[in-house]
Amino acid sequence: MKKWSKFSFSFLLIAILMFSLAACNTNTNNSKTKKLVKVRLAEVTRSIFYAPEYVALEKGFFKDEGLDVQLTTTAGGDKTMTALLSGGADIALVGSETSIYVYAQGANDPVINFAQLTQTDGTFLVSRKKIDHFTWDQLKGTTFLGQRKGGMPQMVGEFVLKNHGIDPHKDLNLIQNIDFANIANAFASGTGDFVQLFEPTASIFEKEGKGYIVASFGTESGHVPYTTFMTKQSYINNHKGTVESFTRAIYKAQQWVATHSSEEIAKAVQPYFPDTDFEIIKTVVERYKSQGSFSTDPILDKEEWNNLQTIMKESGVLPKEVDYKAIVNTAIAEKVIKK
Missing domain, CATH: 3.40.190.10 (Periplasmic binding protein-like II)
Incomplete structure (x- = not known):
């Protein structure tokens, strides 16, 4: 009777252990097969100038953050902003001046700059x-x-x-x-x-x-918020976690670009320029890196914002002065960097 009790107890322990392992495997598989959140991203043009964006896609940084980013090229700032405002895109990569134009028209749902990608003219x-x-x-x-x-x-x-x-x-x-x-x-x-x-x-x-x-x-x-990722305020309100994950992936890519050679970056972005000679891609990346065009973090600072409005004013197209905090959100980028 005692032998049977010991055997039963051992069997019970083994069964519990096997069940626990199976449960762990199930949880692991579920995490691996967890459905990605779809994000429709519209870029103003296809350019090596946006290398960190393609690095984030190619290196799987977006997927690591649980995002399925679907990229389209909309060829022009007006078309890109139209896609964002009409609901054809969730996030847009375009010049910050477009957000000023929208804000000046009295938009009820303003377009917010939340992550900067490039910091010079390209x-x-x-x-x-x-x-x-x-x-x-x-x-x-x-x-x-x-x-x-x-x-x-x-x-x-x-x-x-x-x-x-x-x-x-x-x-x-x-x-x-x-x-x-x-x-x-x-x-x-x-x-x-x-x-x-x-x-x-x-x-x-x-x-x-x-x-x-x-x-x-x-x-x-000089430094300007030449191209930034932006979205409507309502999208940030309703999908704050998604915007934060998106920004985190971009920051990873920016850091990757800052710490890797022009040749390594060129290899990473080459799939997005299949008709361009590799040596040209490498030359262009080096040119942009050497003049500091790629932002090393997603924060759009106030000095850059003021420089942008000075340039717009000089060109006679600034509809009105727009306060930095009105359509620039740095809280998300700052949180990402701290973590």
Whole structure:
């Protein structure tokens, strides 16, 4: 009887242990198969300038945070903001100036900047002819193919020109009526002596002999919240955990980019530029890293915000001064960094 009791007790212990292990395995499997939260992200253009965003996708940082981020390219600030406001996107990556335009129109559900991605202008001045010793006054009297009026590239471009003593509307034949997506094609077809282009287009043109990079608007303009992740206030109210997880993934990517080589970053983002030569991707990444274009954290600070409004005011497109705290939320980014 005693032997049977010992056997029963041992059997019972084994059964309990096996049940516990099975329960642990079930919980582990459930955590692995937990449904990801879908986030629709609209980016204003496809550019190596946004390398940390692609790193977050490629390295699985979003998935690590329980997010299924679905990226679409909407080609232009107006289209990107329309997608966000109409409910076609949950989060937008676009210039902060667009949030000011929306706020100035008296939006009931303002668009909030919650995570900064880039902190300088991302465009370069490209000349049709090779210039060994470029000076800004060489632009006078030429045809300049600029960006869409009211957008960050155009505003920063004109701000830089004015700082070099050039009145873009008097000293140049300024063309601004070409759609953002068609500017590069227009220049390649023979329009303009100079053009303001994003990468990798600028470097591709240089490699193909269609143009030559002579200056960087990013190094000339100082720090600005050039492209930030933003969403409607209502989305933050209803999905605060999702926004925080999104920001955490971006911060991981920013830190990864800051601590890895241009070649490693180029390999990570290459899938998003399948038609671009790897060496060009690496060159572009190095160019942006060297001029400090990639933000190393997602905080949009007040000095950058004020610089943005100064640039907008100089361009004559600032509808009104907007207080930093009105449409900038740094609490989420600060919480992420502290953790």
